[in-house]
Amino acid sequence: MxxxxxxxxxxxxxxxxxxxxxxxxxxxxxxxxxxxxxxxxxxxxxxxxxxxxxxxxxxxxxxxxxxxxxxxxxxxxxxxxxxxxxxxxxxxxxxxxxxxxxxxxxxxxxxxxxxLLNGEADGNDTYLEVHAGAGGTESADWAAMLARMYVRWAESHGYTVELVSETPGEEAGIRSVAYKISGPNAYGWLKSESGVHRLVRISPFDSAARRHTSFSSVWVYPVVDDNIEIDIPDRDIRIDTYRSSGAGGQHVNTTDSAVRITHLPTGIVVTSSMKSQHQNREAAMNALRARLYQLELDRRNAAINAQHDAKGDAGWGNQIRSYVLQPYQMVKDLRTGHETSDTQGVLDGDIDGFMAATLALDVAGKSRAEANAED
Missing domain, CATH: 1.20.58.410 (Release factor)
Structure with a gap:
């Protein structure tokens, strides 16, 4: 042989x-x-x-x-x-x-x-949020690029993508956007994307063509299905309605139909601004239940996260990936070391390699190759 x-x-x-x-x-x-x-x-x-x-x-x-x-x-x-x-x-x-x-x-x-997708909620649909960091137009444009990357990834895998809420940037891009992504193991695949994503490039918004560094954060949490009970007393929430902003013309709501729900004990805020007020309230409550469930999952996994932090790995809420477009081209995950020079492919949604590398980490932060070497 x-x-x-x-x-x-x-x-x-x-x-x-x-x-x-x-x-x-x-x-x-x-x-x-x-x-x-x-x-x-x-x-x-x-x-x-x-x-x-x-x-x-x-x-x-x-x-x-x-x-x-x-x-x-x-x-x-x-x-x-x-x-x-x-x-x-x-x-x-x-x-x-x-x-x-x-x-x-x-x-x-x-x-x-x-x-490896054997977590309690890995098989569920998921919410994915992208938030621009400090930096005005530059970070808002980076947030829009990230949002496009995840939509492209989801659609290439046959998942359904539903826009839940969106806040546009002042000049370009977005300040924040939230999607509901539905399909087998959607949360299991995307959960490792939570964290801060860093971009280095020559800014298209800088007349002097200087190199800029931008940050955006990604939050992923599972859709809570009927098998998971999350009780939210009315006294624990505050519901506000407001007029959502959009791209102009027919896309701007003329009534205060957008909904913002604040969970008072935790300070978690969720919004929905894409449908009628009744539908927005239901969507926002579902998102809140999902966020609270993710909070519980995080508590259970606190020991695992502590082990990663102790090894110097980027925690879920810290910087996890760097995207460099100039002076060279490289996307590198800071937790696994997985990298590629095909930056355009990544930004077009080819991120399976990064997800696979993260999934292959065991609770001690070892890759499968490292674990096999010890057998």
């Missing part, structure tokens, strides 16, 4: 190892049998919420087991074909099996990443 093929086999085996760990393979088939037995219970649907959750969990486990078994079988079959082809001197069989192995390796790597 050629060295390249051996490396492909080793890559698939490593992916299978991680999948087995995440799945807890020794108990997975038994857990599926238990779920199947519970589904057959005639009293299950007396509690529809519990039944629906069980059905979702059962399907997720079943799909994971099928995926693991399929990849394992395809690895075994193709290795046997290569050995058979080499023994019989049939180069065509070997070439076909090697090509199949490469496809299996790609599938295994993708499933390995998806297996």
């Amino acid at each position: 050629r060295a390249e093929t051996e490396a492909t086999v080793e890559s698939i085996e490593k992916s299978l190892k991680l999948l087995a760990q995440r799945l807890d393979w020794t108990t997975a088939p038994h857990r599926l049998e238990e779920m199947n037995a519970m589904i057959e219970d005639g009293d299950l649907w007396s509690d529809p919420a519990r039944a629906q959750k069980l059905m979702r969990d059962r399907q997720k486990l079943s799909d994971a087991i099928d995926t693991y078994r399929r990849i394992s079988q395809e690895l075994k079959d193709n290795v046997e074909l290569i050995e058979l082809g080499e023994a019989e001197g049939d180069g065509e069989i070997v070439a076909d099996a090697e090509a199949s192995l490469k496809a299996v390796a790609e599938t295994a790597a993708q499933k390995e990443l998806e297996a």
Whole structure:
């Protein structure tokens, strides 16, 4: 077997190892049998919420087991074909099996990443907010560039993007924007994007063509579904209505339909300015529930974040990525070291590599490669 093929086999085996760990393979088939037995219970649907959750969990486990078994079988079959082809001197069989192995390796790597999306809310839809930092027009333009990057990324993955609220910049760009992004694992993929993003470039707004540094912050928090209860007493919120600003003409609201909700105990403020007042209130309340749920997730993960901070990593609320357009071109994630010189591709939404690198970090801040080296 050629060295390249051996490396492909080793890559698939490593992916299978991680999948087995995440799945807890020794108990997975038994857990599926238990779920199947519970589904057959005639009293299950007396509690529809519990039944629906069980059905979702059962399907997720079943799909994971099928995926693991399929990849394992395809690895075994193709290795046997290569050995058979080499023994019989049939180069065509070997070439076909090697090509199949490469496809299996790609599938295994993708499933390995998806297996890392096992957090409590990773499968949920998500809210994503972009806020311009200090710096006037320059930072507002950078915020607009970031917003476009995330919309492009979401649309390229078949996700639905809904504009929730937007505050334009005084001369260009945006001061803030909020989207609801809907699709499988939307929160799980985007959660690592929370933090401060730094841009270095020759400013198009500077007549002297000087280099400027701009900052914008990104906040990501999961949409709270019916399985998660977040109780918000009326006494804990203040609701204000106001006239939203827009691009002018028919886009400017002529009534005080925009809604701002302030959560008094935490100081969290959410807004919605894209629909009727009734719809805005509902959208803002949903966003507030999501923010409070994210707050709870952050509390639970405080120990993990402390470990990252202790290692010198950028915390979720600190600078996480640098985008340099001049004097050279480079985008680099400060947590993982992942980088690329394809700045235009990144700004057009090609950020999967950065997300994958962050997901591959374990709770101790080690990459998968580092963890495997210690095994």
